[in-house]
Amino acid sequence: MTSTPLPTSPTVDAVMVDRRAASFTTRSIKKTSKLAALDLITSMIDLTTLEGADSPEKVRSLCRKALRPWERDEEILGRRLPHVAAVCVYPSMVAHAREALGDSTVKVASVATGFPSGQYPIDIRVRDVEDAVAKGADEIDMVINRGAFLSGKYDIVADEISAVVDACGEAHLKVILETGELVTYDNVRRASDIAISRIRQHDFIKTSTGKVSPAATMPVTLVMLESIRDAYTQGIGTFGMKPAGGIRTAKQAWHYLCMVNETLGETWLTPDLFRFGASSLLNDVLRTYHKAATGTYPAWYDFSDA
Numbered sequence: 388m389t390s391t392p393l394p395t396s397p398t399v400d401a402v403m404v405d406r407r408a409a410s411f412t413t414r415s416i417k418k419t420s421k422l423a424a425l426d427l428i429t430s431m432i433d434l435t436t437l438e439g440a441d442s443p444e445k446v447r448s449l450c451r452k453a454l455r456p457w458e459r460d461e462e463i464l465g466r467r468l469p470h471v472a473a474v475c476v477y478p479s480m481v482a483h484a485r486e487a488l489g490d491s492t493v494k495v496a497s498v499a500t501g502f503p504s505g506q507y508p509i510d511i512r513v514r515d516v517e518d519a520v521a522k523g524a525d526e527i528d529m530v531i532n533r534g535a536f537l538s539g540k541y542d543i544v545a546d547e548i549s550a551v552v553d554a555c556g557e558a559h560l561k562v563i564l565e566t567g568e569l570v571t572y573d574n575v576r577r578a579s580d581i582a583i584s585r586i587r588q589h590d591f592i593k594t595s596t597g598k599v600s601p602a603a604t605m606p607v608t609l610v611m612l613e614s615i616r617d618a619y620t621q622g623i624g625t626f627g628m629k630p631a632g633g634i635r636t637a638k639q640a641w642h643y644l645c646m647v648n649e650t651l652g653e654t655w656l657t658p659d660l661f662r663f664g665a666s667s668l669l670n671d672v673l674r675t676y677h678k679a680a681t682g683t684y685p686a687w688y689d690f691s692d693a
Contacts, residue, residue, distance in 0.1 A: 393541055394580040399572035399610055408605040411646040421641070422679060426469055428640045428672055429456060431658045433496055433629070435475040435666045437597065443483040450474050450487035452691070457673050463680050471669065472658040473526060477502075478519040485523030496526040496561075500551060503565070503596035505530035509547050516554040527551070528561045528629075528664075530596060531578065533568045541581055548585040561591035561629055561662075566607045567599040575607055579614035583626055589659065591627035597664065602632025605646060612650040619651075628655070631664025637675040640668060666692075 416424060434453045436445060453471045460468045473494035474484050484495045497519035501507035507515075516527050529551045535543040552560060562582040566575050582592050592611055595602035608630045615626050628647070634640055640663060647655050655661050670690040678684045 391545075391584070393545060394584050396573070396577040396580045396614075399576050401572050404572055404606045404609055408609045408646070411605065411649070412642050414642070414645045416641055416645075418679065422676075424641055424644055425637060425672055425676055425679075427644065427656060428637065428663065429669065430469040430472060431662050432471040432669055432672075433473045433475045433631075433662050433664050434471045434669060435597070435631075435664055436480075437475070437477060437498060437502075441477060441480055443480070446474070446476055446480045446483045447487045448691075449476075450484055450493070452669070453493050454488070454491055456669055457676070457690075460676075463677060468676070472662055475526075475528065475664065478515060478522065478524075481519050481522040481524050494525040495523055496528055497522075497524040498528045498530075498596070499524075500527075500529040500547075502528070502530050502563075503598040505532045505565075506534065509550060512547070513550055513554045516551055520554070520556055520558050524558055526559045526561065527555050528563055528593060530563045530565060531582070533565055536569070536574070536578060541577070544578070545581050545585050548582055552586060552590075559590055560586055561593045561627075562586060563593045563596055563631075564611075565596055565599055566594045566603075566611075567601045572606070572610050575610045576614055579611045580618075583614060583618050583623065586626065588624045589627060591629050591662070593629040593631055593664065595630075595632040595664070597632035597666075599632075603630035603634055603664075605642065608643065609646060609650065612647065616651055625654075625660070627660040627662070629662040629664055634663055634665055635667050636671045637668075640672070 453474045456468050470493050473496040475496040476484050478497050481497045499515040499519050500512035531544050564578045569575050579592050674684050
C-alpha cells in the first residue's frame with residue numbers, strides 16, 4: 388500500500404470539455420505560422436512501429452526516416468527539415484534503434500510494462516523496463532493496469548508507477564493511461580492526477596497505446612492538459628503530454644498545438660514537454676510542406692512508411 392496520499396481529483400464538466408475542445412478546431416493559422424508549426428510538429432513526433440511483424444530492417448529504415456524525414460527537402464523547400472523527437476519500438480528492437488541512431492539527438496523510446504495490456508505481474512513489468520533501459524532506451528512508455536484502476540484500486544496503480552519510475556533510472560517516463568478504456572472524463576482526470584503524483588519533473592502522461600479505439604481525442608487530451616496545468620499552478624511540478632493514436636493529419640496536429648498553447652502556454656511548445664505518438668502523421672506533414680512550396684499535394688504513395 389502506498390504511503391504517500393493519493394490526490395483528490397475534481398469532477399469534470401463533460402459538456403464544457405467537449406465544447407472547449409471543439410473550439411480549437413476553428414482557429415485559423417496564417418501561412419508563415421503554418422510553416423513554423425509544421426517544423427514544430429515534425430520535431431515533436433515519436434515515429435512509431437509497434438507491430439508483430441517488426442524486424443531489425445524495418446526499425447533501421449524507420450530510424451533513417453527519423454533522422455532525415457524527407458530526402459527531397461532541400462530540393463523542394465531549399466532547406467533541411469528538423470528531425471523527429473524519437474523512434475518508439477518494442478524492447479526487443481531497442482538495441483537495433485540505438486545502433487541506427489548512433490550519437491544523434493533523436494531519442495530511443497521503448498514501450499514496456501507488458502504493453503499494451505499492462506496485465507503482467509509487476510516484477511515482470513519492471514524487468515521489462517530494466518531490460519529496455521539496459522539496451523539503450525532513453526525513454527520508457529509504460530501502460531497502467533487499467534483493470535486495477537477500474538476496480539478502484541488506485542493505490543496499486545500508484546505503487547506500480549512508482550516502481551517503474553525507480554526502474555527507469557535516467558530514462559524519461561511516459562505513463563500511458565489508455566483513455567479509450569477509462570470510459571469517463573472523470574476517470575481520465577483521476578488517472579492523470581495519480582500518474583502526475585508519482586512521476587518526476589518533465590516525465591509525461593500519455594493518452595493511448597494506439598491499440599484501442601478511441602485513442603487520442605481532443606477532449607480527452609484537454610482533460611489531461613488541465614491536470615498538468617493544475618499541477619504546475621499548484622507548484623507540484625512541470626510535466627509533459629503525449630497524445631498518441633488517431634492523429635493522422637497536419638491539420639489535426641495544428642489544432643492540438645493551439646490547444647496546448649491556450650491551455651498551458653508557449654513553454655509547452657517544445658519536444659521536451661509535448662509529443663505526438665504517430666506512425667502516419669509525418670507523411671501528411673511532408674505532403675503539407677510540399678503543398679506550401681508547390682501548390683499541389685503529392686499522393687500518399689510518394690512517401691514511404693519508413
